Amino acid sequence: MTDSAFPQDPRAPRPADPPPAQPPSYHPGSAEPRLNRPVHERYPQIRPTSGYADPRVRHTGPGPGAGTEQEPERSSKLSARLALALTVLIGQLWALTIVVDEWMSGNTGTAWWGAGFLVLSFLVVLGLWALDPKDR
Amino acid sequence: MSVTEQPPAEGSRDTDAAQEALHDRIAADSLTTRRDYLRIVATVSGGLAVGGVAVASGILHRHGDGDGTPEPKKIADRILPGESLAFRYPGDEDRAIAVRMADGTLAGYSAVCTHLACAVLWRKERGSEGELYCPCHEGIFDARTGEVTAGPPPRGLPKVLLIEQLDGSVWAIGTARSGESLQEGLCRQQGDALRLCRGGAGAEGERSERT
Numbered sequence: 541m542t543d544s545a546f547p548q549d550p551r552a553p554r555p556a557d558p559p560p561a562q563p564p565s566y567h568p569g570s571a572e573p574r575l576n577r578p579v580h581e582r583y584p585q586i587r588p589t590s591g592y593a594d595p596r597v598r599h600t601g602p603g604p605g606a607g608t609e610q611e612p613e614r615s616s617k618l619s620a621r622l623a624l625a626l627t628v629l630i631g632q633l634w635a636l637t638i639v640v641d642e643w644m645s646g647n648t649g650t651a652w653w654g655a656g657f658l659v660l661s662f663l664v665v666l667g668l669w670a671l672d673p674k675d676r
Numbered sequence: 677m678s679v680t681e682q683p684p685a686e687g688s689r690d691t692d693a694a695q696e697a698l699h700d701r702i703a704a705d706s707l708t709t710r711r712d713y714l715r716i717v718a719t720v721s722g723g724l725a726v727g728g729v730a731v732a733s734g735i736l737h738r739h740g741d742g743d744g745t746p747e748p749k750k751i752a753d754r755i756l757p758g759e760s761l762a763f764r765y766p767g768d769e770d771r772a773i774a775v776r777m778a779d780g781t782l783a784g785y786s787a788v789c790t791h792l793a794c795a796v797l798w799r800k801e802r803g804s805e806g807e808l809y810c811p812c813h814e815g816i817f818d819a820r821t822g823e824v825t826a827g828p829p830p831r832g833l834p835k836v837l838l839i840e841q842l843d844g845s846v847w848a849i850g851t852a853r854s855g856e857s858l859q860e861g862l863c864r865q866q867g868d869a870l871r872l873c874r875g876g877a878g879a880e881g882e883r884s885e886r887t
């Protein structure tokens with residue numbers, strides 16, 4: 541053992557007993573009983589009305605996919621809007637540096653064009669935000 | 677040891693309950709949804725738009741912006757080669773630096789770094805003929821042109837036009853913004869008062885005046 545390629549730290553903790561010959565038997569859930577509590581006990585913020593369990597969602601009926609998201613497009617559309625808005629925001633940060641630069645070197649006209657760009661970008665973000673369907 | 681895996685406290689049930697509550701709070705779902713993020717992004721975006729308009733309408737101070745034409749001001753009886761002098765021109769808050777290089781060239785610049793407004797220093801032992809150096813983030817400006825040669829500053833330094841009288845005294849007579857040449861700056865400030873500006877430089881001066 542001592543002349544192995546990877547000598548062990550002599551002070552490192554070692555397993556108390558040799559590993560069992562058999563892997564531990566399988567049982568569902570966690571070894572920690574705390575983690576086996578029902579979901580609404582572990583996450584009180586998840587209410588019956590949040591997310592997938594919203595009763596206003598149309599019935600799925602039995603069958604594959606029952607109880608999951610009815611329209612995955614809703615969720616991906618929301619992600620896409622958020623991604624677009626963040627992209628526009630990055631463009632705005634860039635434009636603001638340009639505006640400051642131009643103003644400081646005396647090109648006030650260019651700075652105003654940049655300010656217009658910033659306002660237009662804001663309108664785009666507002667539009668993305670306002671696209672929200674109102675049903676949920 | 678992380679907050680979530682403290683050894684069970686002996687005795688007091690009080691701390692136990694407190695820990696439990698803390699753990700519960702940490703482990704709970706975040707309630708910020710993508711819709712909330714979208715709202716936050718929209719707010720920040722509006723803030724940036726307002727900031728852009730504010731900048732374009734002039735909340736930032738430019739070196740030499742003030743009321744009217746700056747008066748000539750005597751800044752020193754003489755400046756020896758290799759030396760620099762800090763002064764204020766044209767306003768009291770417009771920090772500036774005058775540099776005489778080893779070959780006798782006299783140059784004046786704003787001493788406010790264009791990056792984050794630290795003070796720019798003259799370092800005659802740096803570079804081949806000395807350079808203007810900002811210690812905050814190692815910004816370096818060419819002492820002859822005021823342009824950025826290294827570091828983060830986005831623009832060259834605004835210039836201060838210096839002239840030397842026959843008796844060696846140095847006067848500041850005008851300023852120029854980052855992108856401008858000294859002549860453009862001078863003509864913008866003096867208008868048609870100078871013969872220099874009435875010729876070809878007039879159009880240039882007008883352009884700056886209008887902006």
Ligand code: FES
Binds near residue numbers: 791810811812829
């Ligand atoms: S403030 Fe001068 S380099 Fe950053």
